[in-house]
Amino acid sequence: MTGTAIDDAQAIRELEAAGLELPPGLTISWLGVSGYRLEYEGISLFIDPYVSRVPLRSLLLRRTATPDAELIERYASAPGAVAGVLVGHTHFDHAVDAPAIARRHGAKAYGSSSLGHLMRLHGLGELAVEVEPHRRYELGPFVVRFVPSRHSKLLFGRKVPMDGELTCDHLDGLAPGAYKCGAVYGIRIEVAGITLYHQGSADLDDAELPREPVDVFLAGVAGRSFTPRYWERILPRLDPRVIVPTHYDNFFSPLGRPQDFVRRVDLAALPAEVAAASSDARLAALPRVDGS
Secondary structure, three states, X not given: OOHXXXXXXXXXXXXXXXXXXXXXXXXXXXXXXXXXXXXXOOEEEEEOOOOOOXXXXXXXXXXXXXXXXXXXXXXXXOOOEEEEEEOOOOOHHHHOOHHHHHHHHOOOEEEOHHHHHHHHHOOOHHHEEEOOOOOOEEEOOEEEXXXXXXOOOOEOOOEOOOOOOOOOOOHXXXXXXXXXXXXXXXXXEEEOOEEEEEEOOOOOOOOOOOOOOOOEEEEEOOOHHHOOOHHHHHHHHHOOOEEEEEOOEOOOOOOXXXXXXOOOOOHHHHHHHHHHHOOOOEEOOOOEOOOO
């Protein structure tokens, strides 16, 4: 590893030791990238699950990117019923596996019209729910709201990569670049007496995000340097007790291999950045599901 990667690894080890202090019976498993499985009272909820890990060559050579059934079986299983699969936007590193996981568990997938299109390509239109912003969805023990948001402008700070709606008309055409972003949502989840907020990309729509405190902020951090005053804008609105960084591992690197990091993610800088915007929030991290 380079010196920067060593610093990132050390920063995450320290944050993993901090712990989240969740209510009894609630577990949160990090699947890598922005993917999570929440489980409470024997019922699970998936958020942006992505375990198939499309290789970089598939992006460069425009090869088809579809779910890997073996990896889903290994890393995206659930001990009981699945209340839903939530998708914040439809880039490949958030949405590739959503149809297969919904099919495997007989669960509905909730997200944008682009997600609905993707589900129909897989023959799963009956499991697709195009969400209404800010509506409360009661999914087993979970209450979910989708908050209109924005994706960080990763292309030189000026443009969202693969912007627009997912319009591919056949599965064979689903190369990574065909997974257009679609509408972007932050996802607010109430369960076991606490509230979590999932932000898959480091930007926000200030007018749409209400000032409502949360307990746990699952914060996408890879694109934060491209978003002006990101922490200063979002932390006063969420006022989180705990911030859990996410979307910092290399999303082209397969699960089961040593974890590496998005270039220049600078995890060691997170404590100072957060402290400058909030005197109350603390940082913690979760180990990845593969233990690497």
